[in-house]
Amino acid sequence: MKANREWIIKGIALAVWAGVLVSSGIAFAQHRQYKEAVVLGAGVVDVRTLGDYFEPLKGTTNDCNIYILDSGVPGGTLLIMGAVHAEEPATNLAAQLIVENASATTGRIIVAIHENRSGSTVTRPGDAYPQFFTIETDWGEKKFRMGDRWANPLDSWPDPETYVHYPSGQLLAYMDVRNMNRTWPGRPNGSLAERTSYAFMRLIEEEGVDLTIDLHEAELEYPIIGTIVAHQGALDVAAMVSMMLTAQEFTIGMEISPLALHGLSHREIGDFSDSPCILLEAPEPFLDRVRGVTDEALLLTGQDEFVMKAGEHGLLYWPIDENGWPIDIRVARHVRTIEKITELWTRFHPDEAMVVAGFPTYNEMVELGVGHFFHDPSTVSQDRVAFE
Numbered sequence: 257m258k259a260n261r262e263w264i265i266k267g268i269a270l271a272v273w274a275g276v277l278v279s280s281g282i283a284f285a286q287h288r289q290y291k292e293a294v295v296l297g298a299g300v301v302d303v304r305t306l307g308d309y310f311e312p313l314k315g316t317t318n319d320c321n322i323y324i325l326d327s328g329v330p331g332g333t334l335l336i337m338g339a340v341h342a343e344e345p346a347t348n349l350a351a352q353l354i355v356e357n358a359s360a361t362t363g364r365i366i367v368a369i370h371e372n373r374s375g376s377t378v379t380r381p382g383d384a385y386p387q388f389f390t391i392e393t394d395w396g397e398k399k400f401r402m403g404d405r406w407a408n409p410l411d412s413w414p415d416p417e418t419y420v421h422y423p424s425g426q427l428l429a430y431m432d433v434r435n436m437n438r439t440w441p442g443r444p445n446g447s448l449a450e451r452t453s454y455a456f457m458r459l460i461e462e463e464g465v466d467l468t469i470d471l472h473e474a475e476l477e478y479p480i481i482g483t484i485v486a487h488q489g490a491l492d493v494a495a496m497v498s499m500m501l502t503a504q505e506f507t508i509g510m511e512i513s514p515l516a517l518h519g520l521s522h523r524e525i526g527d528f529s530d531s532p533c534i535l536l537e538a539p540e541p542f543l544d545r546v547r548g549v550t551d552e553a554l555l556l557t558g559q560d561e562f563v564m565k566a567g568e569h570g571l572l573y574w575p576i577d578e579n580g581w582p583i584d585i586r587v588a589r590h591v592r593t594i595e596k597i598t599e600l601w602t603r604f605h606p607d608e609a610m611v612v613a614g615f616p617t618y619n620e621m622v623e624l625g626v627g628h629f630f631h632d633p634s635t636v637s638q639d640r641v642a643f644e
């Protein structure tokens with residue numbers, strides 16, 4: 257009798273375990289396979305993929321779309337990379353907003369919305385991340401994948417005991433072998449992230465990119481926040497942008513890329529190509545360790561009483577009040593800073609002019625919301641819709 261009861265309890269435990277396994281497996285698969293629609297703006301003349309620049313990446317998870325906005329007028333070429341860290345959603349939203357609305361009138365803009373696609377196919381279940389978030393548009397809700405800082409272990413496994421950065425030999429944390437802001441300039445036979453970095457370096461070379469902008473968000477407990485980090489090849493432009501925006505529009509700092517810290521975009525892209533790199537950081541309270549409930553609301557509003565409390569105790573490097581840091585402001589900061597960089601780059605490098613049009617103003621993005629600038633994919637010809 258007693259033995260029978262034991263078997264029944266074991267059977268129930270097994271059934272519950274199998275139920276959890278199957279239901280979470282389905283949720284993970286749905287997230288991994290969900291595709292975000294992108295309406296190609298009038299400025300987009302071609303959509304390539306990263307595998308066009310490095311064949312072995314073709315057809316893999318990280319064969320991301322490469323959007324070409326070409327004015328047809330000779331000038332400079334700007335590369336914009338979003339979602340290098342896919343848990344920083346203002347970055348892919350800013351990149352997508354540019355693809356859907358902007359154009360170049362001199363030179364070219366090249367955009368990657370999900371630079372490390374693999375990282376956008378996984379979240380951080382142990383940190384209770386939501387899998388998706390939605391943005392209100394004029395035509396309904398638009399759904400996006402939330403992601404993680406690192407490439408998905410399903411695509412890149414196992415991690416080494418210690419990650420030895422190539423080619424510097426610097427020792428980095430093991431999981432950073434999947435972190436696209438630690439694997440520049442990459443190598444053709446390395447980890448997925450190293451191969452993806454390598455492919456972007458080939459793109460930069462083949463397309464003759466003159467300037468690269470790498471978009472990020474950071475926690476307020478992190479000292480590199482609300483700032484521009486620039487390679488020495490773009491210090492003049494970055495300093496002027498920081499001064500002008502801070503004096504006239506919003507506060508944004510400026511830092512010089514450290515010479516001895518390896519694997520980062522703002523160091524290695526400039527050192528290993530003809531394109532200096534500028535990295536932009538926006539404030540994202542969702543990433544703070546001291547945050548409260550980690551849900552979609554926090555992701556979108558950036559309002560959190562625990563992060564505010566940390567600020568009262570002087571533990572933060574960036575201000576926060578009850579208004580938080582809403583996604584509209586974070587995207588607006590990125591989009592406006594990019595536009596300002598093109599203005600200043602053109603002033604300092606007239607032979608590599610990048611003149612852009614169709615960027616909404618900072619106030620328009622904050623007042624109307626970024627959703628206002630995403631277009632309804634069901635109302636355009638299907639050859640003008642791409643999927644991320």
Ligand SMILES: [Zn+2]
Nearest residue numbers: 341344472473
């Ligand atoms: Zn980042």
